[in-house]
Amino acid sequence: MTKILAVDDSASMRQMVAFTLKSAGFDVTDASDGDEALQIAKGQSFDVVITDVNMPNMDGITLCRELRALPSFKFTPILMLTTESSADKKQAGRSAGATGWIVKPFNPDQLLATVNKVIG
Amino acid sequence: MEIDLSQFHEVFFEESFEGLDVMEQELLNLEEDTDLENVNTIFRAAHSIKGGSATFNFSQVAEFTHVMETLLDEMRDGKRAITREIIDLLLKSVDCLRGMLNKLQDGEEVSNDYVELVDYFNQLLSSDSSGSKQQDSGESNAADLGSSEPKSAISGWSISFAPENYILQTGNEPIRMFKELAGLGGLKVEADLSKVPSFSELDPELCFISWQLELDTSEDEQPVKEVFEWVEDDCKLSIKAIGSDPSSDVLEQDEKLSESVVEEVKEEVNTSDTTKTDTSTEKKLVPIRTEQSKQTSVKKAAATASIRVGIDKVDTLIDLVGELVITQSMLGELGENFDMSKVEQLISGLRELEANTRELQESVMRIRMLPIGFVFNRLPRMVRDLSAQLGKKIDLKIVGEETELDKTVMEQIGDPLTHLVRNALDHGVESVEDRIAAGKPEIGVLTLNAFHQGGNIIIEIKDDGKGIDPEIIYAKAVEKGMIEDGIDIPHEQIIGMIMEPGFSTAAVVSDVSGRGVGMDVVKRNINNLGGSVDIASVLGEGTTFTIRLPLTLAILDGQLVRSADQIYVIPLASIVESIPLSGIQVTRIAGDMPVYKNEGEYIPIVDLRREFDIQLEKQSTNEGLIAIVEGENRKIAIKIDELLGQQQVVIKSLESHYKSIQGVSGATILGDGRVSLILDIVGLSKRSSERMSRDREQVA
Numbered sequence: 001m002t003k004i005l006a007v008d009d010s011a012s013m014r015q016m017v018a019f020t021l022k023s024a025g026f027d028v029t030d031a032s033d034g035d036e037a038l039q040i041a042k043g044q045s046f047d048v049v050i051t052d053v054n055m056p057n058m059d060g061i062t063l064c065r066e067l068r069a070l071p072s073f074k075f076t077p078i079l080m081l082t083t084e085s086s087a088d089k090k091q092a093g094r095s096a097g098a099t100g101w102i103v104k105p106f107n108p109d110q111l112l113a114t115v116n117k118v119i120g
Numbered sequence: 121m122e123i124d125l126s127q128f129h130e131v132f133f134e135e136s137f138e139g140l141d142v143m144e145q146e147l148l149n150l151e152e153d154t155d156l157e158n159v160n161t162i163f164r165a166a167h168s169i170k171g172g173s174a175t176f177n178f179s180q181v182a183e184f185t186h187v188m189e190t191l192l193d194e195m196r197d198g199k200r201a202i203t204r205e206i207i208d209l210l211l212k213s214v215d216c217l218r219g220m221l222n223k224l225q226d227g228e229e230v231s232n233d234y235v236e237l238v239d240y241f242n243q244l245l246s247s248d249s250s251g252s253k254q255q256d257s258g259e260s261n262a263a264d265l266g267s268s269e270p271k272s273a274i275s276g277w278s279i280s281f282a283p284e285n286y287i288l289q290t291g292n293e294p295i296r297m298f299k300e301l302a303g304l305g306g307l308k309v310e311a312d313l314s315k316v317p318s319f320s321e322l323d324p325e326l327c328f329i330s331w332q333l334e335l336d337t338s339e340d341e342q343p344v345k346e347v348f349e350w351v352e353d354d355c356k357l358s359i360k361a362i363g364s365d366p367s368s369d370v371l372e373q374d375e376k377l378s379e380s381v382v383e384e385v386k387e388e389v390n391t392s393d394t395t396k397t398d399t400s401t402e403k404k405l406v407p408i409r410t411e412q413s414k415q416t417s418v419k420k421a422a423a424t425a426s427i428r429v430g431i432d433k434v435d436t437l438i439d440l441v442g443e444l445v446i447t448q449s450m451l452g453e454l455g456e457n458f459d460m461s462k463v464e465q466l467i468s469g470l471r472e473l474e475a476n477t478r479e480l481q482e483s484v485m486r487i488r489m490l491p492i493g494f495v496f497n498r499l500p501r502m503v504r505d506l507s508a509q510l511g512k513k514i515d516l517k518i519v520g521e522e523t524e525l526d527k528t529v530m531e532q533i534g535d536p537l538t539h540l541v542r543n544a545l546d547h548g549v550e551s552v553e554d555r556i557a558a559g560k561p562e563i564g565v566l567t568l569n570a571f572h573q574g575g576n577i578i579i580e581i582k583d584d585g586k587g588i589d590p591e592i593i594y595a596k597a598v599e600k601g602m603i604e605d606g607i608d609i610p611h612e613q614i615i616g617m618i619m620e621p622g623f624s625t626a627a628v629v630s631d632v633s634g635r636g637v638g639m640d641v642v643k644r645n646i647n648n649l650g651g652s653v654d655i656a657s658v659l660g661e662g663t664t665f666t667i668r669l670p671l672t673l674a675i676l677d678g679q680l681v682r683s684a685d686q687i688y689v690i691p692l693a694s695i696v697e698s699i700p701l702s703g704i705q706v707t708r709i710a711g712d713m714p715v716y717k718n719e720g721e722y723i724p725i726v727d728l729r730r731e732f733d734i735q736l737e738k739q740s741t742n743e744g745l746i747a748i749v750e751g752e753n754r755k756i757a758i759k760i761d762e763l764l765g766q767q768q769v770v771i772k773s774l775e776s777h778y779k780s781i782q783g784v785s786g787a788t789i790l791g792d793g794r795v796s797l798i799l800d801i802v803g804l805s806k807r808s809s810e811r812m813s814r815d816r817e818q819v820a
Contacts, residue, residue, distance in 0.1 A: 099291030
């Protein structure tokens, strides 16, 4: 089963993302900030990582950079959840190694469509 | 897939309220210390609420938090100074948002009051040109620009795609992109391997291949471009329309595709980029609007109470249940072929079971426990606003905010606590002039302190103000006819009178304390929770209110008593003393009412047999004993046959299982499985006096 790591500091967003993905048959692990996600990621590999950008302790950009430094996350698709449609935020994500982004607000269908784009 | 987003609303509201509390707190901190990390925390809270509200279709909240966020972003980037005005504005916004969320949570429409604040934000943001950027809006004018070439009988797209060699390390996999393209129509893929180095020099993590693709589709350029959206900066890309002319063979031109053409096309892609993001946001707006109109018709969401529990608490529970299972299986095995030689084992097993059960009970209770900080946190804001209003200078100190207590108790202690703090600010702490005149530091100190003591939580509200003058209280009590002039009463008792019904010390009912709630209500509310309030005051030095509350409402320290064949539970805290009936003088007054006279005080005797209609063998009047109990300052003597043990009992609601009975606050199940009623002292006293007056009427 496709394993997805979902990272968001907001419980409602995290639940929405996890519930949607689980309903679609994915195996979902969630984390409430970059720090927690990184600790989880050090112990297992995932097929996709979906992360929020603004989070306490460790933000999504830093998480992305840290994940790329791990051998098992070198090629893993990492998707950023972002409200900022501004180019510099996207650029920051890209230079940290993010694969793509999902612009908030999004609905469950949009989320699944985007995730399906990166699993093959 | 149909996913009902409303199931996440409750969590969203909960975390938004928490976020608002955090914002409020940090805003107050910001007044003292303009630390950037504080601004960051406030920003994140606003940002989360914005993201959530947009996702869950609360567009007004999203609109409001958006302007807040823009301002906070400027503060975060140091482009906007942190002033008192801005903090005031943000605090006001927090209040406004809280109101909006409350309405939404109750399924009501949000009033348009917030628009005024939004306008104010916008004015503020646009008035100051330094750094106010409006990048998110105002792009719509670009909508018509750069739209791709007119769609004239497009039969497909010819795509040349040459990714940078690090493409795989961004997680973008060309093969997945091709699969997506194939979803749009028939796809022909040709790989150009000319740049692939020899095997010995090959780095398997890099991509040296470029592709020429031909997509057979009637779709326009947009969906094709979207496939490459994430990699457009990491590749050379050209997308060209194939006309309806079937003879144009793109595949042959590909190798000669000049660099300049690619650059040119890439530029075109970039300029039309704004158009693309714009149309895509427009696309997203449409479903939101329609869903929002659906939203308003959604029936009122039932507010379900929930609590967040720390993982450690749940883990402890799981451990304990594990132990319980082990003990149970051990006992089960013992029972299989039991003989007397195993009695020792059985006893030790049962002892273990008891220990397990007790620990389990304690841990389950702990789940409902939350730090009192949740209540304390709303006070700094109030103190700030009030001291400004009263023209006083007050420093609020909070100690022991991590002290835990039951969620239900906490929910009900909020109002009394707020009132006591308000009272301390209004009547306790003096004005700056008075303080200086009295030789005190001009800033008054109000201390809130919470700690555990036995099975109770103690909350102290201490001010260093003028203290309560017993003589003024005494005079006032006489004036109100509460006491007779000339009676000698100890000072503590006099001070305690400010919490009696009908007593209000404020000579002028001020805007602050005169909210229709008196100190007597505070006292009654705390009493209703099974708690008490004490006042200690030293004239000129200050006053301390001490609230004592049970940690939980689910468990009670009880005294088991027997009356006839029934066993009742009396709350241990209410018992003053118990005396054998043989040792006292019972007098009858006002008809047939038995009373016990104790040091000038007449205490009515309540016989449980009579109150609850238990007819059994006659009992001689001298047998048994009375338990003197106190509730809301009224004493009654309960006539019982026997005092049994003391134990903690788990309170079960009688109302939900049977019906409400005056004089009984609930029931519990005893060790032998019998149901025992828990007596409600105040109710019992009322029940008894009502019955007395009925009896008298019947006689007359």
